[in-house]
Amino acid sequence: MCGIAGLIHRGKSSNVGSELQGMLQALKHRGEDSTGYALYGDTDGKNFIMRFKVGENVGEGSSSVMEDVSVYDQRKKIVDETLAEMGAKIVKEERTLPYSLRYEIDYNVKDLLEFSQRIESIPGVEILSMGKSLEVIKDLGNAKMVCDRYSLDKIVGTHAIGHARMATESGVDIKSAHPFWGYPFSDVSVVHNGQLTNYWNNRRVLENKGMRFMSECDSELIAVYLAEKMRDGATLEEGMKASLTGLDGVFTYFVATKDSLGMAKDTMAAKPLVLYESDDLVAMGSEEIAIRSVLPQEIDTYDPFDGEVKVWQI
């Protein structure tokens, strides 16, 4: 059992970091092995924001192997050198935690595939997100712990999705935590509640087509599946509709891009989702109490039906 939440403000910005923290914290009983945020902040759109990790959180409950901080430092150094070789200029650098970094990069190449492959060829390095607006932050612990650790409550933006995870199919570590970046597409992220039963079949097919998987978490398949559809020219909504039959199992998932937020529910409607929709705000979560954390007043909500796909623009 995991919990997912998302919201999109239409026509304005808001404190999405704080709002999503409240929504995910309300769902912490659904799992607090790890929590992840995909925040679409207000930026000038000039530089790429790259969130990446050079190691794992080896705190209590982690399934990762302990490494010395000097190993992280060495990996960071190689990343910096690789960026310089590719002509990517680091405009701003933040090292929130020894293993977690945020770079603002001046880099004028649209195809991020080669860029990502170069960076991730460095052992122990994984790009969590890459985009002009998207920032994926995920770590072990519940929503408040992760929010406090990364000071997310002050991030202002238009939309966000997040995930409170109870690890069932893969390890308790950052690489298996949601959200997943829609590699190699800029500003695409996915969160998922459910279980995919044709993960390995799909993974083999997609890997043969050149797509990349970083974990063995079945939810990563959704991000890769949608990315592959979009690579072949499909719109986000077309890709999501195809996933209803292409993916087998039970699922409710959210996907976000730079200017949109979407949801899809499997054909058996086996996983919960409550949705609130108005002209200026859409908020949704695994349980109504998530929505209540941002809208405490009496509101009209509903459960989307089986096989439903919806996409909203900012």
Place this chain on the structure above:
Amino acid sequence: MANLKTVSKKSKAQSMGMHTEVLTGRTQQKFFNPDEAENFYYFGTYDVDFNKRTELDVKDMTAPEANKEIDNLMSQGYGTIVIKNPQGKHSLGVGILNKLNLIFEGSLGYFGMGSCDGPIVRINGRVGWSCAENLMAGKVVIEKNAGSCFGAAIRGGDLICKGSVGARTGIDMKGGTIIIGGDAGAFTGFMMQRGRIIILGDVGINLGDSMYDGTIFVGGEIGSYGSDAVDSELTSSDQDWLKRKLKVAEIGENFDVSKMKKIVAGKKLWNYDNLEPTEKKGAI
């Protein structure tokens, strides 16, 4: 005690599809005897007065605290309790085995009004998954929408949602009536064993999948039939009952029930014989 073996003709209840199987063997059922009523004691029940009314704000309470306070108020004789600010909390109003007029001014989360026996409840909002699960008797009315597994495994009572409901409504229900004013999702009536479901709007795929018995009435379009769910003739008894039930439920009073579809179990999936389990084991 009625000897069910001697019943040769279909009863009216059977003709309406409430149940169609002929029961055989020994029953474990104990029939109510009014002469012995004074000997019955229902644990956790109170003598309440419907005219004695109070309000309870649960905004800053956990569900167990709120439920304990409802119990406390009933013990003081309050028969009408208005709950303020439920704010989508889970498991509110569970386990009430009492006559009570309970009103929620807002929405409930998961498992609201579960395992209840007797209260009359009005929820002026929405409910999450598994509302009124295992309801034995009483009436629960939801003014807005409901989540999935609405009325799961209810044994009796009336469960009414004036809006739309999610998937698996009435899953495993064993009696009672569920009435939906709007649409219903996939697998409505999944594995239902008895009782009736009325849906005035459309219903999703796999309606009545693997239903054992009971009846489903649908006013709108059906996404698809589930395994072993089949159409049946809508009788005049059915129509009379539907009109009366909708009137009492305060929804669809002017609905044209003559155009409703009636779905029952085809009973092709039944795989039972007359052997008791112990005999069957011996035969194997």
